[in-house]
Amino acid sequence: MSWPLIGVTAALIGGGVVLQIWSSGSARGGRQHALQLPSVLLYSLAGALFLFSAFPDSFSEGRALGFGLGGAAGFAAFFMVASFAWLSRTQSRDRLAAELKAAVQENSRLRRQLTATATPTQAAVPLTRTTRYEFSLPGDRRHHLGMITGNLANVLGTDVWVNPENTRMEMSRVTEHTISATIRYHGGRRDAAGHMVHDTIALELAELMKGQAQVAAGQVLVTGAGELAESHQVRRIVHVAAVEGEPASGFRQVMDLGRCVRNILTEVERLNTGGEELRSVVLPLLGTGDGNSDLSRTAEALAEAVVGYFRAHPDSAVRTVCLLAYTDVQATVCRAALDMHLDSGQPGRSG
Structure with a gap:
């Protein structure tokens, strides 16, 4: 495997890690699971590049969206299809996270309002x-x-x-x-x-x-x-x-x-x-x-x-x-x- 390919593989993995850390931030509440998808895709591409560069005689085959794919493309397509299937199941989790974040913000707003309007009794x-x-x-x-x-x-x-x-x-x-x-x-x-x-x-x-x-x-x-x-x-x-x-x-x-x-x-x-x-x-x-x-x-x-x-x-x-x-x-x-x-x-x- 050539050094340029190793560098590209490392870059793909590093990009996936950075995206995963960024998407896990609390500011992305309500979208965290959906934003994990780009990381999964980068990991899959890095894995496909590494395997089929280090082992050029290996072979994989699959079908995606009605098309037949083989080699590295088939390997990457498998991960992409699996990723989209995983994404479809994360929508409910993100919805719950978004509702929780909205509830926390509303609670803080009401607490501030109560503090501002309350008259101390002592x-x-x-x-x-x-x-x-x-x-x-x-x-x-x-x-x-x-x-x-x-x-x-x-x-x-x-x-x-x-x-x-x-x-x-x-x-x-x-x-x-x-x-x-x-x-x-x-x-x-x-x-x-x-x-x-x-x-x-x-x-x-x-x-x-x-x-x-x-x-x-x-x-x-x-x-x-x-x-x-x-x-x-x-x-x-x-x-x-x-x-x-x-x-x-x-x-x-x-x-x-x-x-x-x-x-x-x-x-x-x-x-x-x-x-x-x-x-x-x-x-x-x-x-x-x-x-x-x-x-x-x-x-x-x-x-x-x-x-x-x-x-x-x-x-x-x-x-x-x-x-x-x-x-x-x-x-x-x-x-x-x-x-x-x-x-x-x-x-x-x-x-």
Whole structure:
């Protein structure tokens, strides 16, 4: 058997394997069995080519579609006819798979609708356990979208923390119950009694703001992590202008949350290009504290923006973005938002 024929045979088998793996993907649900047919045909052609090239004196004979066939053609025809017969029996399986896929999608839609319209009967309960969930994006094993539950102060090993800040970039007082206050306190240097003796992150942010009263909605500024680098393995804090304030009226969430997310990830990517290795980001529900915003809409907008960024930047060095869910209600809306963009057949990671 000549080397060119061996190469053609290997190519046919390799093509069949690739097609079989592709057709087995969950995205092809409802057509998986039917899409196996091209693989079977490639295997049969490869087998016929190999047998009748390695053993030229061999002989096979058969009939297909009223025609008599012999030699390699007869051998291949036998497999093709058998394949079509097999295909006719797969239609019911594909129909059931399609119905199951449609039912799963409808269930997810109804769950999202229920989450969006339900009125909580009791106050949100803070989650005491910090758990991380990460899921591969459909068709993209490189990037993950996920959720981290619990208090940000208990999150370890995430490279970038996002701080939802106001357009004046004025951090909250350390006694306030906000993400900004948590980052400010834990990032500052403290004495043995726990009192802050150096306001590390707030001072660096103020230095970046020197000469300007405020920034545009959605703009980001990056500082170091202060003491969080050692205590929580955080490398960078990305401050994003996620709320706007008015005198005597409080704060409101900015209109374009997608712009906030794109600016955050673009800045992290710029730092990676500069030599840093920032692979993971924890993203709070921007502007849902004093921002008086809708939790479900916010979670959906953030998840959609993250997925859109990864789709537009398939080579992004950022591997994982996790939404932060501090309460049980936030965890519910975050999971509903993830379900909108995640394939249930994709494996996830948790810890």
